[in-house]
Amino acid sequence: MEGAELIIQEINREAEQKIQYILSEAQKEAEKIREEARKRAQARAEWILRKAQTQAEIEKQRIIANAKLEIRKKRLEVQEALIQEVITALRERLAELPEEEYFPMLVDLTLKAVEELGSDSVVVKSNEKTIELLRGRLEEFKKALAEKLGRDVEVTLGEPITTIGGILVEIPDGTVRVDNTFEARIERFEGELRAAIAKALFG
DSSP, X not given: OHHHHHHHHHHHHHXXXXXXXXXXXHHHHHHHHHHHHHHHHHHHHHHHHHHHHHHHHHHHXXXXXXXXXXXXXXHHHHHHHHHHHXXXXXXXXXXXXXXXXXXXXXXXXXXXXXXXXXXXXXXXXXXXXXXXXXXXXXXXXXHHHHHHHTSOOXXXXXXXXXXXXXXXXXXXXXXXXXXXXXXXXXXXXXXXXXXXXXXXXXX
C-alpha cells in the first residue's frame, strides 16, 4: 500500500510541477504580450506627437508668412499713398510756378521738342494762362529759342489745351508732335520719379 501511495504522491508532485511550469510560461507570455502592446502604444503616441508637432510648425510658418505678406502689403500701400501725395504736390507746384521760373522752363521744353522734330516751323500749345504768357513775351521767347538752337524757328501759338502747364509742340499740319506738357513728362518719367521719391522717403 505504501508503494502505491508513493507512486500517487510522485504523480501529484510531477503534475504540480507541470502546472507551475505551464502557469509560469503563461505568465511570461502574457507579460511579453503586454510589453509589446505597451511599446506599440508608445510608438503610436510618439508618432501622433511628432505629427502634431510637424503640423503645428507648418501652421506656425504659414501664420508667419501670411503676417509678413500682410506687413509688406500694408507697407506698399503706405508707400504708394506717400508717392501719390508727392506727385500730387509736384503737379500743384508746377501749376503754380512763378513766371521767372516758368518762362525759361518753357524755352527749354520747346527746345527739346524742336530738336526732336527737326522742323523750322512749329505750333506750340498749352493752357490759356501759358499761351497768354507766351503771347506777351513771344519775341523774347523766339530769341531765346534761336540762341539755344543756333538758328531761327518760326513759332505760332496754337489754341489752348487742357493741361496744368508745360508745352505741346507740333509741326504746322499737326501730323507730328512732341508732348512736353507737365502731365506727359510726369507719365513718361514716372518710373524714375517713383524710384527717386521712394529713395528719398524710405532710403
